[in-house]
Amino acid sequence: MSSGSSQSGLHPAIEKILSRSSTKKFADTPVTRAQLELLLTAAVRAPDHGLLAPWRFTVLEGDSRTLLGDAMAAALREKSPDADRELLDREASKAMRSPTLVVVSAVSQAHPKVPEIEQWVAVGAAIQNLWIAAESLGLGVAWKTGSHAYNSSVKKTLGLAPNECIIGFIHLGTPVTKGPLRTADIESRTRWL
Numbered sequence: 061m062s063s064g065s066s067q068s069g070l071h072p073a074i075e076k077i078l079s080r081s082s083t084k085k086f087a088d089t090p091v092t093r094a095q096l097e098l099l100l101t102a103a104v105r106a107p108d109h110g111l112l113a114p115w116r117f118t119v120l121e122g123d124s125r126t127l128l129g130d131a132m133a134a135a136l137r138e139k140s141p142d143a144d145r146e147l148l149d150r151e152a153s154k155a156m157r158s159p160t161l162v163v164v165s166a167v168s169q170a171h172p173k174v175p176e177i178e179q180w181v182a183v184g185a186a187i188q189n190l191w192i193a194a195e196s197l198g199l200g201v202a203w204k205t206g207s208h209a210y211n212s213s214v215k216k217t218l219g220l221a222p223n224e225c226i227i228g229f230i231h232l233g234t235p236v237t238k239g240p241l242r243t244a245d246i247e248s249r250t251r252w253l
């Protein structure tokens with residue numbers, strides 16, 4: 061085994077990437093401030109064409125998660141006026157599925173060399189960095205979007221600018237249950253020229 065390798069013989073960083081899966085259920089234990097700062101630092105080390113730092117992070121913990129939960133329930137009520145209390149409560153509870161939630165958004169700008177899509181992709185890369193760093197700390201992660209990510213009232217409640225796009229609601233916490241590992245199909249998706 062080479063130095064820095066784990067029992068599988070793979071480098072621990074590669075092993076983390078290969079074993080990543082979404083967390084389905086989180087324990088209540090909050091993510092610490094030091095952990096969050098490390099994760100955000102990992103996020104902003106992502107590749108960034110033009111060094112535009114298009115990412116923005118909004119951290120919700122404890123009671124502040126209800127801000128988002130209430131906004132999501134209100135968005136549902138607007139879309140489906142017949143939704144009953146049980147449905148609305150279930151919608152609001154989605155913000156509480158993990159003790160810590162980082163809303164990752166993108167602010168893109170007109171740039172002569174960096175098209176908007178590259179700025180969004182950089183934010184996706186930042187989320188992936190954050191994810192792998194979180195799993196390396198023993199934390200679980202879930203990346204959600206859904207219609208609320210594109211809802212202007214939800215964005216306003218979070219204090220986001222009208223031109224800011226939510227790229228992910230990133231749930232973080234101690235994992236209780238995780239999803240299965242997906243098959244890694246490179247064959248049908250790769251052309252070897």
Ligand SMILES: Cc1cc2nc3c(=O)[nH]c(=O)nc-3n(C[C@H](O)[C@H](O)[C@H](O)COP(=O)(O)O)c2cc1C
Binds near residue numbers: 080081082204239240
């Ligand atoms: C941009 C983006 C948006 C996503 N939005 C959702 C979502 O709204 N709900 C959800 O359950 N998962 C969402 N996911 C997570 C994927 O569904 C998840 O990664 C996929 O089911 C594979 O599971 P795994 O992460 O365990 O491999 C999203 C992932 C990405 C990259």
